[in-house]
Amino acid sequence: MGYYELFAQKIPVKDFSLRHTVESAQPLAFYSKYDALSNTLTYPTFTQIINVAFKGDEKKGELVGVGRHGGIDSELRRRFRLGDKMSYIYKKINTDRFIGAAIKRFYGMRLTLNDPWEATLCFVVSQNNNVKRIRSIVLKLIDRFGQPIKDDNDKIVAKAFPTSQDIASASIEELKECGAGFRAEYIKEAAEFFASNLGNVNGDYYELKEALMSVKGIGDKVADCIALMGFGKLEAFPIDTWAKRVLEHAYFNGRSKSIEALHDFTLERWGKYAGYAQQYLFWYGRQEKDWYNEKLGK
DNA sequence: ACCCAGGCGGGCG
């Protein structure tokens, strides 16, 4: 039988851009397949391949998700944070012309909420790395360690996203063969952390961040990325070199500030929506290099 | 050839 049933879900959405969400260096940018022309997306979860299509514009549209198993509706609502009321969040974070320009430029961009372990693997791989190579490494890890996904004829058509157990049972050598380099041992440590009951971390943002940073290979920035995009702690403001530069040039006249001082600043200014402010400022700084260079006076 | 990307840990002040 070549016939098999598909589960489909249609969800009306407001203030939503699939493109900006998927392209903005969040976990989906590291392993999904996105086509800007048709505005369609394909990515593996732990159990199935999800196909997503968006129709409409950034103000109002419809998201269609298709997969072979159920749970599509909750997967999409969680992954793309469809419960977030963007008009309210924009009001909260739009404190100045810098964020204002970023919101205008990337209107509808959402934070994503990914599985905690999945976010951890992606961001541990991301350290000291660029998107292209992060993608190459994560895709190899999926292909090598993800569970096979089969069609009705028992033919393997794809691989699932590897679980923490899948990766914890890999050797450092095998992880290095995927291009992970010196990150291989960090990946292994993180996988063991999540595969054991230690991975059942909870509590508030600060307790969570401390627990994450107890893992060798997870520092301040990666912990904030995981807190934000793996656990939905919206007050987390990951500070990489771009976020640091943008903050210093937009709010401190280009003066160098410590990471700690910048964390204090973002929490004071944007409070529990700091993570959204970060996503817009960070992506604006990276994409709009002309703006950034002008600000630098170069 | 050289620059870039977070985190770790050794060593210096």
Added chain:
DNA sequence: CGCCCGCATGGG
């Protein structure tokens, strides 16, 4: 004790 700097890796 806290900060800085060299190191790990590979692509542009």
